[in-house]
Amino acid sequence: MSENIQGGKALPQVRNLVTAIPGPKSEAIMARKKAAVASGVGHALGVSIVAGGDGVLLDADGNSLIDLGSGIAVTGVGNSAPRVVEAVQQQVAQFTHTCFTVTPYEGYIAVAEKLNELTPGDFEKRSALFNSGAEAVENAIKIARHYTKRNAVVVFDHAYHGRTNLTMGMTAKNMPYKDGFGPFAPEVYRVPTSYPYRDGLTGIEAAEVALTQIEKQVGSKNVAAIIIEPIQGEGGFIAPAAGFLPALQEWATENGVVFILDEVQTGFARTGQMFAAEFEGVVPDMVTVAKGIAGGLPLSGVTGRAEIMDSAHAGGLGGTYTGSPIACAAALATIETYKEENLLERAQQIQAIIEEVFGELAKTDDRIGDIRGRGAMMAVELVESGSKTPNAALTGAVAKIAGEQGVIALICGTFGNVIRFLPALTISDELLREGLQVVVDAIKAN
CATH class of the missing domain: 3.90.1150.10 (Aspartate Aminotransferase, domain 1)
Incomplete structure (x- = not known):
């Protein structure tokens, strides 16, 4: 038709x-x-x-x-998009799949190199590719727990991180995402976010509320990671007040906690910067990406400090379709399009x-x-x-x-x-x- x-x-x-x-x-x-x-x-x-x-x-x-x-x-x-269409057509004609963890290919590596280059921070980085935003978030938590040898994960009111069991537990809204699908994964703790329209707090004040709750109810020595969307998506496009994200980052660094920005919806030029973290100069330890990365093909990734990303043992990360060669070709063309246009x-x-x-x-x-x-x-x-x-x-x-x-x-x-x-x-x-x-x-x- x-x-x-x-x-x-x-x-x-x-x-x-x-x-x-x-x-x-x-x-x-x-x-x-x-x-x-x-x-x-x-x-x-x-x-x-x-x-x-x-x-x-x-x-x-x-x-x-x-x-x-x-x-x-x-x-x-x-x-x-023309560049994406051409890149996908060329890749399909070459091969559609081998599984990167069996016989690798250059496209995956090229996308990882781009992510290491484009994400905030001038330190040495590593990347791993997956299929969906939820899968990226789940793997970021896996890596952070493995690196820190801690269990607790801190998330925020109004957060959305996905529909897998772990990410449903991390997501705030019950209907339609969570209702009747529990029980959810343990060791996920929710704290207040910064919602300027409704809480009337400065970013520093809102961060103090959140961090006090973490310290008193979870304990800093138990926290593997703090994860937050720099602008909350499904929760209502809530942009935190200035100073909120930097205060969280500073606390995380001081307490050996991995600070993760979920840029699944905000990443790749969506906010007017390549990543929303750039508006306040926030440099996370890890970033999760998906959505805008590949012009409509399913691809996601986790990028972070080399010492954190390399802490997982060989074979601990991956999956049959992760970093599909077709999606990687689309991603490289998509990233070029953001720049050239x-x-x-x-x-x-x-x-x-x-x-x-x-x-x-x-x-x-x-x-x-x-x-x-x-x-x-x-x-x-x-x-x-x-x-x-x-x-x-x-x-x-x-x-x-x-x-x-x-x-x-x-x-x-x-x-x-x-x-x-x-x-x-x-x-x-x-x-x-x-x-x-x-x-x-x-x-x-x-």
Whole structure:
């Protein structure tokens, strides 16, 4: 059905609806999904996609939708970016798999070299590649525990780290991620984070609260690692107050604790820097990456200080598909695209447009509680008029209306009241503004 449909630059960058959303062909395919796919695998919008490129997705009915989610921050270089397509095609023609832990190949090594070069810190580093963000996080914890010979892991309120057993335990939000799936892995301890809109604390004050709780309830000598997202993703795009992350890093260093930044969603130009850690000069001991690394192919990684990463014994890290040669080829092309197309600067331009559009709306609508984020990782927190009470009903209604109007807008936040914007960095100003206006009009209509 879709063999003659072209994605990438060939796909017209317009919103065009030729049927209701979802259309009849998508509805028929979704009926097949219901019959064949486990009901626990949900979806945000019931359309079936046949092509994509830059800021648009084309569905089975011929509707062209504005994509403000980019596969949850994955296709930062666009969906079917030319360099990525060419690199993948070449690699598939050479070989699809050997298993790096059986017979290695250069692509994996080249990606590791890039990660060692690009991640914060000028010390000697090592990297290991995996498949998903959760897998990267789980391996980072494995390595930190092996290195420190300690067990406790400290995580934060509103955190999201994945859907495996360990990472579910590290994730804060119960529904839909954790409910009924326990018991979870032990020795995971949760402390307060910095949430400037709601706690009113400076970064230093918020860090003092968190660190005091760690010391009193866990004990510094028991902590293997502190892990935190520099901007919390599923928790609501919460950017901590200045000074919070550096204070955590300093404490961790003083107490022999491995400080891990989960940059799965924030990494690779998403925030306007290659990594969000760079905004405050934070240098973690380890970094986890995924999502934006490979233009849509499944790949993740852990990069850290050589002495920490090398502490695990040979054979202790790896997996059959980890560091797939196809995904590695895509990653190298993706990283080149970020540089050659000046996408870090483009992320900053996207931030300015989103702040402008919703800043204007906030002047007349006090349900816009907070506008926050960095680069092309921005969010609007919606509240009840005259208060800071989360307004999940309005948020859900806005996302639904936007979808019906051909704009994909995602919801996040512990309270389900945050609309997040994660467009491809290659989206045009015109398409971005059109999509944002649909969201604005949906808010005004409610």
